[in-house]
Amino acid sequence: MNTLFLNGLKKSFKGKEVLRGINIEFKSGKIYALLGLNGVGKTTTIKSIFNEIFLDEGEILLNGEKIKKEDYSIFHYFSENDDLPKDMKIYSFLEKNYFYCYKTTKGFSENLAKHKYIY
Structure with a gap:
C-alpha cells in the first residue's frame, strides 16, 4: 500500500x-x-x-x-477547472480519464460508478 x-x-x-x-x-x-x-x-x-x-x-x-x-x-486528481467536453456524458469522461486508476482499488464497483445520476 x-x-x-x-x-x-x-x-x-x-x-x-x-x-x-x-x-x-x-x-x-x-x-x-x-x-x-x-x-x-x-x-x-x-x-x-x-x-x-x-x-x-x-x-x-x-x-x-x-x-x-x-x-x-x-497519482490522479480531478480539479474544479477540468472541462468536460460538451458532447460527452460525465460517465464516459470519467471512464476514459479516471476510472482506470480505481479499477484496481479494492472494493471498486463499476455498477456503483454507473449510477444513473452520473449519466
Missing part, C-alpha cells in the same frame, strides 16, 4: 503565508478531497505534490522516500 506524506509544508507568496506547516497522510485505495475557502492553500498543496511550485519548507514523501518522476503515474 502506497502512502504519501506531507510533512511541515510551508509556502509564502509576496509575504503572505499560504501553507503554515501542513501535515497530511494520504493512503492508497482511498479518495480524498481538499475543501476550504478561496486562498487557504488547497491548490498550493496540490501543486506542491506535483512539483509545480517550490516549497519554502517541508517535504513530500512516498512510502518514506522522496518522490521520483516515475512515481507520479500513480
